[in-house]
Amino acid sequence: MRIGLILITAALPTLLCPHAALAGDWKAIIAKDMVVVANGKMTMDRYSLCKVKVPGAKKTSVQLRVYAEASESAGISRxxxxxxxxxxQTGIIMFLGAGYAKGTAVSATGALDCHAITAPIGKVDVEVSAYMTGEGVQLAVMDAATGTTAQDVTMWADLFEEK
Structure with a gap:
């Protein structure tokens, strides 16, 4: 699977959707803290297992990891x-769904059926890391199949600037 890593890193910071469409044990999902605060840092570490629902796709499943980190002193609210x-997380799921659905009758939103998992089963296929400071965010996307990592840095001021 070849992923347009540069496109992913450019699109992720501007997504407005605040939550991913993940199925699973909803009681456990709503009860669990998404953020761990320890040693002066906020971290979020989420895993998803997505079934590919596109007929003829080379892969039947994709495992994702989304990791985010920010210093408590960065001036970023929880x-x-x-x-x-x-x-x-939403951005990578939508981007991968669009890649699998391309050239088929399946929509990007219907291409993957994702469920939250507590830990990876073996190695993840795609890993997104977001490192946030008071000035901006550095995003890195790693494709395990190719060993390729792409990263981009975006200033918060550029994202919120009126045009």
Missing amino acids: DFFVSRGQAA
């Missing part, structure tokens, strides 16, 4: 931190 971490 709510904003969570929303950007979730935007990264």
Whole structure:
């Protein structure tokens, strides 16, 4: 699977959707804290197992990891931190879905059926890392199949600037 890593890193920071469409044990999902605060840092570490629902696809499943980190002293609220971490998760799911659905009658939103998992089963296929500071965010996307990593840095001021 070849992923347009540069496109992913460019699109993720601007996504407005604050949550991913993940199925699973909803009681466990809503009860669990998304953010761990320890040693002066906020971290979020989420895993998803997605079944590929596109006939003829070379892969039948994809495992994802989304990791986000920010210093408590960065001036970033916990709510904003969570929303950007979730935007990264939603963005990668939508981007991968569009890649699998391309050239088929399946829509991008229907191409993957994702469920939250507590830990990876073996190695993840795609890993997104977001490192946030008071100035901006560095996003890195790693494709395990190719060993390729792409990263981009975006200033918060550029994202919120009126045009």
